Each structure stands twice: as C-alpha cells, then as structure tokens.
Amino acid sequence: MAQLKILVTGAKGRMGQAVIHSVESDADCAVGATVDMGDSLDEALSKCDAVIDFTSHHFSNELVAACVKNRKPFVMGTTGHTAEELETIREASKTLPVVLAPNFSVGVNTLFWLTRQAVRILGEPFDLEVVEMHHRMKTDSPSGTARRLVEILCEETDVSYETDTRHGRKGDVGARTKKEIGVHALRGGDVVGDHTVVFANVGERVELTHKASSRDTFSNGAVRAAKWLVSQPAGIYDMQDVLGLK
Numbered sequence: 001m002a003q004l005k006i007l008v009t010g011a012k013g014r015m016g017q018a019v020i021h022s023v024e025s026d027a028d029c030a031v032g033a034t035v036d037m038g039d040s041l042d043e044a045l046s047k048c049d050a051v052i053d054f055t056s057h058h059f060s061n062e063l064v065a066a067c068v069k070n071r072k073p074f075v076m077g078t079t080g081h082t083a084e085e086l087e088t089i090r091e092a093s094k095t096l097p098v099v100l101a102p103n104f105s106v107g108v109n110t111l112f113w114l115t116r117q118a119v120r121i122l123g124e125p126f127d128l129e130v131v132e133m134h135h136r137m138k139t140d141s142p143s144g145t146a147r148r149l150v151e152i153l154c155e156e157t158d159v160s161y162e163t164d165t166r167h168g169r170k171g172d173v174g175a176r177t178k179k180e181i182g183v184h185a186l187r188g189g190d191v192v193g194d195h196t197v198v199f200a201n202v203g204e205r206v207e208l209t210h211k212a213s214s215r216d217t218f219s220n221g222a223v224r225a226a227k228w229l230v231s232q233p234a235g236i237y238d239m240q241d242v243l244g245l246k
C-alpha cells in the first residue's frame with residue numbers, strides 16, 4: 001500500500017518537530033511537505049494526502065480554507081480557537097473529514113472517560129476544580145485539555161462553561177458557590193502538560209491526574225488520527241472516535 005503523505009504545519013515548532021519524528025517512524029506514512037511561517041500552503045498541499053496542524057489558532061482560518069479548496073482532510077491539534085474559528089472548522093467538516101482534539105494522548109483520553117464516570121458517581125456534593133500546568137512558552141490559557149475536562153464536568157452537571165467557570169481567584173471573591181467550577185493555569189519551566197481534576201467534599205477528596213512527559217504521546221496520537229481519518233466520510237471527529245471509545 002502506498003504511504004500516506006502528510007503535510008506537517010508549524011514544522012519548526014515543538015509539536016511540529018515531534019510530528020515529523022512520529023511520521024518518519026511510521027512505515028505507513030511519509031512527510032510529503034512541511035510549512036512554517038511565510039511558506040506557500042497550496043504548493044505544499046498538492047504534495048500531500050492529509051494535514052497535521054500544531055501551530056496557532058490565528059493560522060486556522062487560512063489553513064482550513066486551503067484544505068477545503070484542495071480537498072485535503074486535516075487533523076487539527078492547535079488549541080485556543082475562538083468561537084468563530086471553531087465555526088470555520090465545523091463548516092469545513094461538512095465537506096471533509098476532520099479530527100479536532102484538544103489532546104491526542106491515549107492517557108488523557110482515558111482521563112476524559114474517567115472524569116465523566118467520577119462526576120456521575122460522586123455527584124452534586126462534590127466541589128469540582130481543574131488545575132493544569134504547562135511550560136513557560138505556552139500562550140493560550142486555560143489549555144484546550146483543561147477546557148475539555150471542564151466541558152465534560154459541565155455536561156454531567158447543571159453548569160454552564162460560559163457563566164459558571166471561575167478562572168483563578170483573586171481578592172475578596174467570597175465563598176465558593178455550589179455551582180462554580182474553578183479552572184487554574186500554572187505556567188513554568190518545560191512542563192509538557194499536567195492536568196488534575198479535583199472532586200472535593202467535606203471529609204474526603206478524589207484527584208485524577210495525568211502527566212505528559214514527552215510530546216511524542218501527542219504526535220504519535222495525531223499520526224494515528226491521520227491514518228484513521230483518510231478512510232472516514234466527511235464529518236468532525238475527536239480522539240475518542242479514533243480510539244473507538246464512543
């Protein structure tokens with residue numbers, strides 16, 4: 001079978017480098033082209049079957065338009081999208097298969113599953129908080145993974161992500177309300193990605209933690225997603241679909 005030729009965007013970045021390594025380590029795939037700031041997308045896309053993108057959400061509208069024009073499915077690993085940018089991705093998924101995932105690691109996707117089970121079992125008496133830590137260069141906050149964890153908690157409780165989440169606390173903010181979900185972003189050093197979901201009640205506390213120590217866990221997952229994606233019909237998928245967890 002012919003190798004799947006992948007366009008790696010953000011090729012000079014931390015994740016781009018990890019993706020190139022993962023693609024080159026997989027006998028079924030090859031790097032068809034790479035782009036970074038200022039490179040032509042159309043020419044690179046013409047050499048490839050699919051795209052793996054870990055860049056910046058500011059680049060997404062341009063990339064998505066080029067993928068639609070050239071009819072190339074894409075794996076969107078970039079996080080921090082605005083509602084308008086997410087809508088552009090959803091619109092593209094009407095004509096192309098797309099994987100959009102805040103985290104491509106198998107461990108984090110297990111954490112997503114465990115978080116849903118835990119909140120269902122522990123229920124309303126438990127206060128819910130999410131803490132994440134990433135390296136000092138990360139620009140968006142909270143992380144896409146922390147946001148997804150909070151969304152799962154919201155989906156299982158009568159809570160809105162838009163109005164009930166509290167991003168950090170400062171000053172005389174008053175006692176914690178029953179509904180609020182605290183979200184806290186730590187930044188420093190070279191931390192690849194730590195996430196903890198805290199379920200706290202009077203007298204006991206449960207914490208679910210995932211720690212990534214290598215970007216390969218994300219890039220290997222993204223390559224797995226690209227290989228899966230090219231045989232899917234148009235639609236928007238996440239890593240739970242790729243892993244068959246739904």
Ligand code: NAD
Pocket residue numbers: 009010011012013014015016035036037038039054055056057058059076077078079080101102103104105140144218
């Ligand atoms: P990085 O800053 O190291 O790399 C980003 C690269 O994208 C840079 O080389 C930059 O030049 C390039 N880039 C930016 N704008 C561009 C444009 N307009 N055209 C072409 N190239 C452009 O960042 P990183 O640590 O590799 O992270 C990249 C993204 O991936 C972030 O959004 C991060 O949150 C996300 N991420 C997602 C996962 C996941 O599993 N989904 C895991 C890790 C990181």
